[in-house]
Amino acid sequence: xxxPLEALAPAGTASLPSHSLDLGVIGNxxxxxxxxxNGSIVWMCAPRMDGDPVFCRLLAGTQAEGGDWSITIEDxxxxxxxxxxxxAILETILTDGAGNRxxxxxxxxxxxxxxxxxxxxxxxxxxxxxxGTPRARVLMRPRHGYGAHVPETTRGTNHIRFLLGEQxxxxxxxxxxxxxxxxxxxxxxxxxxxxxxxDERLSEAPLQMARGFLDKTADxxxxxxxxLSVPLDYQDVVIRxxxxxxxxxxxxxxxxxxxxxxxxxxxxxxxxxxxYRFCWLxxxxxxxxxxxxxxxxxxxxxxLSYVSNIAAGSPDGYLQPxxxxxxxxQVDEEMVPTLPGYRSLGPVRxxxxxxxxxxxxxxxxVILSITQAFFDERLPTMGGEALFTRLERLGRQAAMRWxxxxxxxxxxxxxxxxxxxxxxxCWAACDRLAKIAARLALSEREAQWRxxxxxxxxxxxxxxxxKELQSFVSSFGGRDLDASLxxxxxxxxxxxxxxxxxxxxxxxxxxxxxxxxxxxxxxPDDFGEPETAFTxxxxxxxxxxxxxxxxxxxxxxxxxILRTRNHLGLLSEGVHVETGELWGNFPQTYSMVGxxxxxxxLSRRWEDVL
Numbered sequence: 250x251x252x253p254l255e256a257l258a259p260a261g262t263a264s265l266p267s268h269s270l271d272l273g274v275i276g277n278x279x280x281x282x283x284x285x286x287n288g289s290i291v292w293m294c295a296p297r298m299d300g301d302p303v304f305c306r307l308l309a310g311t312q313a314e315g316g317d318w319s320i321t322i323e324d325x326x327x328x329x330x331x332x333x334x335x336x337a338i339l340e341t342i343l344t345d346g347a348g349n350r351x352x353x354x355x356x357x358x359x360x361x362x363x364x365x366x367x368x369x370x371x372x373x374x375x376x377x378x379x380x381g382t383p384r385a386r387v388l389m390r391p392r393h394g395y396g397a398h399v400p401e402t403t404r405g406t407n408h409i410r411f412l413l414g415e416q417x418x419x420x421x422x423x424x425x426x427x428x429x430x431x432x433x434x435x436x437x438x439x440x441x442x443x444x445x446x447x448d449e450r451l452s453e454a455p456l457q458m459a460r461g462f463l464d465k466t467a468d469x470x471x472x473x474x475x476x477l478s479v480p481l482d483y484q485d486v487v488i489r490x491x492x493x494x495x496x497x498x499x500x501x502x503x504x505x506x507x508x509x510x511x512x513x514x515x516x517x518x519x520x521x522x523x524x525y526r527f528c529w530l531x532x533x534x535x536x537x538x539x540x541x542x543x544x545x546x547x548x549x550x551x552x553l554s555y556v557s558n559i560a561a562g563s564p565d566g567y568l569q570p571x572x573x574x575x576x577x578x579q580v581d582e583e584m585v586p587t588l589p590g591y592r593s594l595g596p597v598r599x600x601x602x603x604x605x606x607x608x609x610x611x612x613x614x615v616i617l618s619i620t621q622a623f624f625d626e627r628l629p630t631m632g633g634e635a636l637f638t639r640l641e642r643l644g645r646q647a648a649m650r651w652x653x654x655x656x657x658x659x660x661x662x663x664x665x666x667x668x669x670x671x672x673x674x675c676w677a678a679c680d681r682l683a684k685i686a687a688r689l690a691l692s693e694r695e696a697q698w699r700x701x702x703x704x705x706x707x708x709x710x711x712x713x714x715x716k717e718l719q720s721f722v723s724s725f726g727g728r729d730l731d732a733s734l735x736x737x738x739x740x741x742x743x744x745x746x747x748x749x750x751x752x753x754x755x756x757x758x759x760x761x762x763x764x765x766x767x768x769x770x771x772x773p774d775d776f777g778e779p780e781t782a783f784t785x786x787x788x789x790x791x792x793x794x795x796x797x798x799x800x801x802x803x804x805x806x807x808x809x810i811l812r813t814r815n816h817l818g819l820l821s822e823g824v825h826v827e828t829g830e831l832w833g834n835f836p837q838t839y840s841m842v843g844x845x846x847x848x849x850x851l852s853r854r855w856e857d858v859l
Contacts, residue, residue: 269592270831271815272307273330273339274509276496277359277368277466280446281509283307283835286816287328288341288353289319296370296416297574298499298506299526303391303413308512308597310589315390315399318445320376322351323384323434332817336470337492338463339817342379349381351437360465368500371418371446373459378437386434387443389420395599397587404430407455410448417448423455478544480852486811489818490844491543494536497838498548503555504528504574505536505548508822508834512590512597515823516780516832522590524601525822525834527580528555529571531658532838534614535785539842541621542849546628553622556615557639566642568615570608570660571601580604606656607665612647613674613681613740616640620681623688637685641694644682648701651675652708652725658733659769666724669713670733676705677740706742714749720756721749723770730760731770732786735793745796754793762790765809766826781823781832784810788843795850807847820844 272283272291282293282304291306302308306317322343329342338356354375359368376385393400393413400411408421409430422429424441442459444451451458470492479487498505511524537549558576559568573580582602590597619640623632650671657668679702686695712725723731734753738745745751761768766782767790787810794803813824815831820840822833 277357278500310593349383350379377440482852483848503551610674613677647675647678785839
């Protein structure tokens with residue numbers, strides 16, 4: 250059995266691995282922020298998750314000051330941190346050398362109010378003494394223009410307004426404004442609340458409002474978790490992953506970010522620093538599928554609205570790989586000279602040039618993520634012929650593009666090929682359209698899409714197979730392997746016990762597996778050979794091993810991955826195999842999805858125990 254995550258995790262405890270990405274996430278599907286182990290907010294973008302980082306300390310390098318919102322206790326001794334059980338509310342306890350203790354509660358309000366979900370662009374921080382009368386300093390140091398500018402401020406009797414470029418944000422508090430404005434230490438002899446968000450006057454006193462928001466937000470998350478279909482084992486893993494995935498959704502439009510950060514390197518000075526604060530059709534499919542597996546179908550319904558708008562804006566059905574959260578089609582990539590980068594390992598980028606690439610797997614990703622809407626009777630509005638007709642436009646693109654070169658799911662920037670995974674996803678698009686047509690009793694269209702799917706499958710099994718290697722390969726006619734080949738049974742194009750997949754699994758383990766981690770590929774790309782294992786790929790290996798009956802091997806790998814999580818149970822994009830250190834953008838939805846799928850696969854069944 251895995252140890253519970255909800256217990257307090259002391260900072261610096263010897264039993265925990267040392268991670269630099271020891272960060273917690275707070276959010277409400279509108280706002281999101283990252284909090285370090287000592288209770289400092291080091292990352293928060295506004296007015297959206299892909300906006301200007303008003304707190305940018307995470308990427309401000311090793312020497313810079315500012316760009317954070319810190320609450321520090323004088324004579325600091327140590328910190329403890331946890332999430333309140335089954336919520337997105339983060340608790341940090343700071344202790345000084347004399348044993349005085351201070352508690353910080355951080356959250357973004359989210360609850361049902363007046364028949365809708367209340368989820369303002371803002372966060373709430375509450376501090377209170379636990380033991381003695383600690384002295385603390387509250388430093389509020391936002392920036393704008395990607396760290397370039399210190400904002401001008403104005404103040405009132407209980408608030409400070411920050412003029413952050415084109416937006417104004419307000420901090421309202423019952424703490425002495427003079428202490429906050431000048432960063433002076435003061436005694437924490439009573440509870441204090443800090444409400445940060447839109448430039449609006451509060452309708453209640455800050456502490457009263459914060460307490461009400463806290464209670465309602467805690468109730469919301471605990472009720473949301475109550476209706477998840479969790480496995481018998483690893484429940485804490487699944488619950489924390491599900492909440493984190495929910496926090497990466499932009500509920501207003503239905504878009505889902507791949508991660509909340511930009512430019513955390515895949516490893517060291519690799520130059521692999523990308524902006525992941527956009528909605529990749531591929532990544533969103535995996536997120537939606539994981540939440541659907543848990544019975545949390547609302548995200549799928551919201552995503553359906555998002556992709557329906559995308560499809561409506563593309564009359565011929567062509568899909569670029571990623572979009573902005575507000576359906577923006579152009580998200581130009583540029584270097585940001587004002588931020589040195591994570592650990593000063595730049596460059597920092599905003600925007601992502603991958604939007605200009607051809608990636609042919611997107612058609613399957615969209616259709617796979619929406620297929621359940623035609624079959625799930627729980628949904629208030631199920632998919633019908635009108636939605637199916639819109640999806641057929643995407644299917645026609647898949648039928649045309651399955652054997653055409655693209656950049657692939659790894660987004661190679663300087664070369665193209667007919668990638669096997671892209672072809673498999675084009676097959677999935679046509680296959681699911683055939684199944685949807687059958688569900689809707691549209692026999693002629695079912696036959697049409699089944700014929701298209703059969704044609705593509707035949708081509709993949711012939712051209713994606715390397716007889717000499719006795720393995721499927723990354724691209725038609727190629728010799729290299731990549732981890733996406735392990736998804737073939739999961740997508741459904743070939744059974745797991747097919748000899749061709751068994752030999753492909755063997756080849757992938759031989760060439761890509763290092764200990765209990767899997768690299769996405771080993772052949773050099775635009776930046777040389779990858780230096781970290783891609784955590785999502787390790788979960789794909791777990792899935793494949795379970796499907797072929799190697800459950801104990803899968804359990805051993807899963808146990809290793811659980812140990813690589815940070816102290817709050819969160820994962821980034823990758824892990825350095827030798828050190829176990831987390832690297833890459835954070836939290837990575839791909840990785841959190843993998844935790845859900847692996848836990849569901851490896852858990853005992855309820856009926857086997859109860």
